[in-house]
Amino acid sequence: MTEISRLPGPVMDLWDWQYEGACREADPTLFFHPEGERGAARRRRAAAAKAVCAECPVIDQCREHSFQVREPYGVWGGLSEDERAMVLSQRLRRAS
Numbered sequence: 001m002t003e004i005s006r007l008p009g010p011v012m013d014l015w016d017w018q019y020e021g022a023c024r025e026a027d028p029t030l031f032f033h034p035e036g037e038r039g040a041a042r043r044r045r046a047a048a049a050k051a052v053c054a055e056c057p058v059i060d061q062c063r064e065h066s067f068q069v070r071e072p073y074g075v076w077g078g079l080s081e082d083e084r085a086m087v088l089s090q091r092l093r094r095a096s
Contacts, residue, residue: 017058017061017062017065018058018062020057020058021056021058021062022052022053022055022056022057023049023052023053023056026049026052030045030048030049030052030075031049031052031074031075031076032073032074032075033045033046033073033074046075046080049074049075050075050078050080053075053077053078054078056078059077059078060077061077062076062077062078063076063077063078063079064077065077066079066084067084067087067088067091070088071084
């Protein structure tokens with residue numbers, strides 16, 4: 001579950017970037033794997049989602065948002081769940 005306590009306050013300026021996301025025009029199921037999806041099918045879907053992210057003008061804001069609130073599912077800012085977990089783990093190691 002998303003860490004709601006980590007979400008910034010309801011200040012519109014903090015969320016405006018979402019209106020410019022390339023994903024707004026894409027099928028949302030592209031970014032979140034269905035239950036039981038594994039192997040090549042999961043890699044293909046994630047690669048297609050990351051291709052949308054690669055063209056996104058707000059990829060950096062999206063990625064940072066996903067780190068700040070520790071998004072547990074989906075492709076955010078061009079990174080999968082596992083990739084985000086690895087980056088967060090590296091950040092924590094460096095901070096300690």
